[in-house]
Amino acid sequence: MIELKNITKTFTGKQGNIHALKDVSLSVDQGEIFGVIGYSGAGKSTLIRCVNLLEKPDSGSVKVNGVDLTTLTSGKLREARSHIGMIFQGFNLLKTATVYDNIAIPLKLTGLDKKEVKSRVNKYLEIVGLSEKQNAYPAELSGGQKQRVAIARALSHEPEVLLSDEATSALDPDTTEAILDLLLKINKELGITILLITHEMNVIQRICDCVAVMENGEIIEEGRTKDIFTSPQHSTTKRFVNSLFSHDIPDDLLEELSESGQVATLSFFGESSGDPALALVTKKYDIFPNILSGNITRLKDEAFGQLLVHFKGDTAEIHKAIQFLQEKQVHVEGVTLNERHQRIS
């Protein structure tokens, strides 16, 4: 649905050139929710703005629904843009217009007749749950409500694709949850493909099918959300996953525990998270697992749990136990002091 190929973008700044995007390629399938995560300055904002050419890439092609936008004339580009919805961190509503007009004005400007405008505004206000606020001005709304209006405005053009530029970053956690639920609903019920960028891992965890991690203008890791969560490869990805499941134990404690056994993170997925695998381990092997901390959460449509466990016992026994766990579809990753220091450096 969205296909970015070899996109590069360089900004000329006062302190020399900034390579915002270095040969980035990305492909988002129809009906998917694709998340791009990265710290500020990673280039993710430039990337999403390249999709509707708010930012013109220096080279590379941008295909949305099979059409290469970089080759279009400005008139054709406007037409193409009207099928690509976009929502922003700052909502970007007209302060001087009511909720109704905020959605109606752009529709009128794209040439829809009055009756159609009215029916669309009502339909999409209904979907975002703000029908009774249609005469309010943005200043009278909460952040979450403003974002709902912005979502309704984007949807009212009946786009095939919705781009979300940090849409929940300015919202409190509860409101973020509600907006994410709304995005999920839009994706499921209207079948709209969503490409979002964020710096919050919980956004990825809650709604994304696929995720790409960006750093310094490059995609450093990419895959199904599930895989990225269970076995992140790159250190930045690990930091993002750890931001959700923080099992950091103090260094001195880790050192002490490592002397009497092995500390490991166990990741459980979907069905395996319901299985008492750890209980079986204690019965089968001569070791004493001690749970240091634990966590269970939902990914988009599967449960995902993590345990930080200290296996006390003989090294060979521990090794066998870990193998057994892996056979049971539990992902095991050892935690050692060395590795941790590597991660920090």
Place this chain on the structure above:
Amino acid sequence: MNAINEFLDAWGADLWESTIQTFQMVGISLAISILIGLPLGILLVLTRPGKALDNKFVYNVLNVVINVIRSVPFIILLFFILPFTKFIVGTSIGVKGVIVPLVIYTAPYIARLMESALLEVDRGVVEAYEAMGIKTRHIIWNVLVRESRSSIVLGLTIATIGLIGATAMAGLVGGGGLGDLAYRYGHLRYEVDVMYVTVILLIILVQGLQSLGNFWAAKLKKD
């Protein structure tokens, strides 16, 4: 009471006529100045580096021209452009003759005021509209001008008051008006009463305009 009646008998007609002349000069030149100044302000904003119609040449030329005109005091401008005035409206005296210099004086001022008002508009909203595939000319009107309308009204209020001040000098080319009345009778002929009354009338006019402008601007502002 008697004194007031006497004063009105003597000066009422002149005062009335002068007030009308002031209104005429201000009204006509303001209307024309807005028609010229608003588009110029929009052009100044759009041709800025990095904006929709980024054009260094147009932007710089406009900037210089506006600054040059704004550097000339109105009284000088009035005489300086006499030939031009005559060429445009066929005469360089009377209300008609004074409109041209007033417009040339006010339009660049309004352009600057419009520029600063339009620059206040959140870039993000403009971007959101670009992302929806809305044409630039629609964005100008429905986003830029609409969102800055409260500042525009305040700016126009300031411009109008400045314009009233400028009309006082219009008397020098026979434009008439309240300022001219105060000058000719109050100053040159020592009719102090006339001077006081015209000054009070001008104060009331300016106060009223400013209050009206503030009220209207507040009403248009929705945040």
